Amino acid sequence: MASLRMLLEKPWIWSFAGALVVWLATIAFTGGYGAGGMVTAALSLAVFTVIVGVGQMFVITLGPGNVDLSLPANIGLASAVAMKVMGGSDSMIVVGLLAALACGAAIGAINYLLIWALRIPPIIATLSASFIIQSVDISYGRGLQIKPPPGFADFTNLQVLGIPVLAMLTVVFTVGAALALQRMIYGRSVLAIGQNIRAAWLAGVNVGRVRFLTYTLCGALGGIDGALLAGYFRGANVDIGNEYLLASIAVVVIGGTSVAGGKANVPGVWGAGLFLVLLLTMLNTFGVSAGVRLVLTGLIIVGVITAAGGEKAVR
Amino acid sequence: MLQAIADIVRLNGAEKHFGAVRALNGVDFHVGAGECVGLVGHNGAGKSTLMHMVAGTLRPDGGQIAVRGNAETSYSVARALELGIRCVFQELSLCPNLSVAENTRINHPSLTGLGWRRRAADLIRAKLDEIFPDHGISADDIAGDLSIGRRQMVEVARAFTLTREPLHLVILDEPTSSLDAHTAGQLLSFVRRFVGQGGSCILISHVLGEVLQNADRIVVMRDGKVVAADAASAFDRDRLVAAMGGAEGHRKAPVEARKAEAGALRVRARPARQEDGKELVARAGEIIGLAGLAGHGQTDLLLAIFSAAARARAGIEVTAPVALVAGDRQSDGIFAQWSIAQNIGIRSLARLRNGLLISPRREAELAEFWKQKIGIRTPDMNNNIFSLSGGNQQKALFARALGSDAEIVLMDDPMRGVDIGTKLEVYDLVREEAAKGRTFLWYTTETEELDNCDHVYVFKNGRIVANLRRDELTEEKIIQSSFGDAA
Numbered sequence: 001m002a003s004l005r006m007l008l009e010k011p012w013i014w015s016f017a018g019a020l021v022v023w024l025a026t027i028a029f030t031g032g033y034g035a036g037g038m039v040t041a042a043l044s045l046a047v048f049t050v051i052v053g054v055g056q057m058f059v060i061t062l063g064p065g066n067v068d069l070s071l072p073a074n075i076g077l078a079s080a081v082a083m084k085v086m087g088g089s090d091s092m093i094v095v096g097l098l099a100a101l102a103c104g105a106a107i108g109a110i111n112y113l114l115i116w117a118l119r120i121p122p123i124i125a126t127l128s129a130s131f132i133i134q135s136v137d138i139s140y141g142r143g144l145q146i147k148p149p150p151g152f153a154d155f156t157n158l159q160v161l162g163i164p165v166l167a168m169l170t171v172v173f174t175v176g177a178a179l180a181l182q183r184m185i186y187g188r189s190v191l192a193i194g195q196n197i198r199a200a201w202l203a204g205v206n207v208g209r210v211r212f213l214t215y216t217l218c219g220a221l222g223g224i225d226g227a228l229l230a231g232y233f234r235g236a237n238v239d240i241g242n243e244y245l246l247a248s249i250a251v252v253v254i255g256g257t258s259v260a261g262g263k264a265n266v267p268g269v270w271g272a273g274l275f276l277v278l279l280l281t282m283l284n285t286f287g288v289s290a291g292v293r294l295v296l297t298g299l300i301i302v303g304v305i306t307a308a309g310g311e312k313a314v315r
Numbered sequence: 316m317l318q319a320i321a322d323i324v325r326l327n328g329a330e331k332h333f334g335a336v337r338a339l340n341g342v343d344f345h346v347g348a349g350e351c352v353g354l355v356g357h358n359g360a361g362k363s364t365l366m367h368m369v370a371g372t373l374r375p376d377g378g379q380i381a382v383r384g385n386a387e388t389s390y391s392v393a394r395a396l397e398l399g400i401r402c403v404f405q406e407l408s409l410c411p412n413l414s415v416a417e418n419t420r421i422n423h424p425s426l427t428g429l430g431w432r433r434r435a436a437d438l439i440r441a442k443l444d445e446i447f448p449d450h451g452i453s454a455d456d457i458a459g460d461l462s463i464g465r466r467q468m469v470e471v472a473r474a475f476t477l478t479r480e481p482l483h484l485v486i487l488d489e490p491t492s493s494l495d496a497h498t499a500g501q502l503l504s505f506v507r508r509f510v511g512q513g514g515s516c517i518l519i520s521h522v523l524g525e526v527l528q529n530a531d532r533i534v535v536m537r538d539g540k541v542v543a544a545d546a547a548s549a550f551d552r553d554r555l556v557a558a559m560g561g562a563e564g565h566r567k568a569p570v571e572a573r574k575a576e577a578g579a580l581r582v583r584a585r586p587a588r589q590e591d592g593k594e595l596v597a598r599a600g601e602i603i604g605l606a607g608l609a610g611h612g613q614t615d616l617l618l619a620i621f622s623a624a625a626r627a628r629a630g631i632e633v634t635a636p637v638a639l640v641a642g643d644r645q646s647d648g649i650f651a652q653w654s655i656a657q658n659i660g661i662r663s664l665a666r667l668r669n670g671l672l673i674s675p676r677r678e679a680e681l682a683e684f685w686k687q688k689i690g691i692r693t694p695d696m697n698n699n700i701f702s703l704s705g706g707n708q709q710k711a712l713f714a715r716a717l718g719s720d721a722e723i724v725l726m727d728d729p730m731r732g733v734d735i736g737t738k739l740e741v742y743d744l745v746r747e748e749a750a751k752g753r754t755f756l757w758y759t760t761e762t763e764e765l766d767n768c769d770h771v772y773v774f775k776n777g778r779i780v781a782n783l784r785r786d787e788l789t790e791e792k793i794i795q796s797s798f799g800d801a802a
């Protein structure tokens with residue numbers, strides 16, 4: 001009983017509860033048909049949201065105004081870079097992944113340089129950066145429809161006992177991210193800055209370095225996500241990251257991270273990622289048209305944030 | 316005699332619980348018309364809770380409240396204002412993004428229509444001029460840009476401005492905590508004038524001299540109860556301290572001659588606006604005071620020294636790790652989402668690691684050590700920092716700095732709103748740490764605290780104007796230097 005109450009106090013529990021409810025509603029509708037397949041598909045797709053969601057979570061936790069809006073463009077460019085470097089050859093997979101990682105990290109670093117050197121608010125800096133990145137992507141990837149190497153495409157779709165390997169690796173990654181957030185100096189510093197940047201500076205936190213690392217990390221995660229998406233969907237393209245603008249922010253907020261900064265959790269990103277994918281599947285199953293589906297998705301996200309985000313102010 | 320004075324407000328058997336904590340345990344309290352009541356007690360004794368009830372911001376869990384003899388059943392802030400009861404809280408409450416005039420308007424809904432901003436500005440300017448002549452505050456200043464001392468002046472002046480609502484009783488919760496001796500004196504003499512004209516005041520202060528000299532009657536609280544209440548003339552300092560419990564009597568800082576040999580140089584700093592060759596020099600084991608009127612460059616110099624420790628700066632030399640104890644704890648110190656233990660540990664994370672990860676055990680040990688050492692009053696260091704009273708929050712900030720590897724500790728007027736018992740404990744701790752070789756740079760607005768310093772730099776207009784050794788240190792000398800024309 002006490003452990004149940006403790007569980008209910010966790011901010012991330014609601015995203016998992018939401019995912020479960022949506023899943024149950026869908027299999028109730030289908031009469032139990034496809035229950036397992038749905039979970040597999042949800043895990044495969046949620047992975048991509050979770051990876052960028054973790055990056056976005058660290059950025060948002062830096063405090064009010066911090067957000068990375070360049071993720072979609074970043075994902076698009078990195079997917080093209082990765083596919084071009086791999087050039088369809090299995091021997092170049094690792095090099096291609098590293099190239100995507102470096103491309104994303106560079107974008108993140110440039111984002112922070114804009115914010116720091118020009119003192120532009122992050123929302124403007126990352127948004128304008130994303131236009132530039134997108135232009136680079138269009139001229140760089142024009143007319144190219146490079147397929148991923150077969151080994152890489154197979155790897156991104158590989159499953160063991162119905163569980164995607166990519167999902168397992170992402171779980172390992174998120175455990176690491178959770179440790180970094182709660183138990184490493186880096187994570188503590190991010191949380192401190194998000195609560196009170198001036199107090200963090202006066203308590204000896206290296207504010208500039210931590211913010212730089214955070215934007216770079218978020219960019220790097222966007223980069224690796226782009227490469228994985230290109231492998232999973234068998235080809236890079238400029239629009240491949242588009243849906244991750246809203247999704248990356250939505251999973252952070254639905255997952256129980258405070259938009260005001262200073263308070264974050266990693267498990268919630270998983271719960272919210274699954275919730276969003278399952279929600280789409282449910283609406284598809286119900287045969288809802290695309291327009292209505294978007295409206296409903298928007299409404300549900302607003303509803304969840306209102307219900308879960310009614311955080312009591314401290315004092 | 317007392318019966319003859321009409322009550323402004325009277326509480327009978329007031330009780331308040333926060334969870335298991337009994338903040339107030341059956342308190343009887345009243346204020347008469349034309350009376351200044353001094354309220355003293357240690358941090359966490361229940362003073363602020365009691366005042367929240369008088370001001371209507373907290374509802375008692377038990378007991379009655381009556382205003383001018385009429386029982387109030389649904390008492391609230393709005394009702395209190397209607398009845399002419401106002402409060403200046405310890406946690407400053409101006410909106411930082413608004414100007415002084417706009418902040419004044421918030422309390423005066425009747426200032427409407429064209430030109431309200433000008434009328435609000437006139438209102439607050441007149442009151443500031445009346446209470447604090449030469450205050451140097453413009454009604455157009457944005458509240459957040461003012462120093463904490465000036466914010467406090469605006470807050471106090473605002474409480475005394477008058478439009479439609481009546482004004483009978485003003486609660487002043489630590490009104491002088493961020494003011495220097497000169498401005499505090501201006502405020503207290505205004506309070507006496509206000510009371511002389513028939514107004515009433517409740518004065519909460521940890522500076523016992525202020526209460527003894529300015530209150531007509533003094534109420535002492537301890538552990539959520541009133542333990543003594545009598546005419547101010549019936550109290551002296553020792554009786555007050557004894558009634559509050561804790562610190563035994565008044566101890567003057569022992570002035571035993573400290574070792575004269577100079578330690579290693581720790582800090583050498585010249586304020587940015589210094590034109591002559593004067594500079595601040597601090598050596599290992601020294602306690603250096605920074606004095607003068609509030610907001611004359613002391614905090615700026617501390618911050619400059621703090622940043623010079625991380626990155627070299629012209630004119631400032633720092634040779635050891637630095638930690639800072641914030642005085643403005645809400646904006647410079649506290650991490651609101653965190654536990655007490657996390658708030659203490661943040662400055663020492665590198666030492667708390669075990670491999671790459673922060674060890675929860677070491678973090679708890681650090682917190683527990685300082686809980687004992689500095690006497691933080693809490694059942695559990697894992698509670699949120701805001702479960703502590705203001706003075707105990709301040710102790711946590713001291714623990715953060717003293718528990719770190721810093722050899723130089725900068726203190727930015729850190730004793731605001733801290734009770735005398737805690738202060739004496741912290742003074743002892745500071746001297747003990749200095750004897751071990753730590754260096755303290757201590758900005759304070761309370762002249763008494765300078766007794767703990769080896770020597771004192773007096774500031775004026777961002778410059779050092781005097782360097783006084785401990786044996787030549789007197790309040791007159793400091794005031795003289797603060798006001799002198801010396802460049």
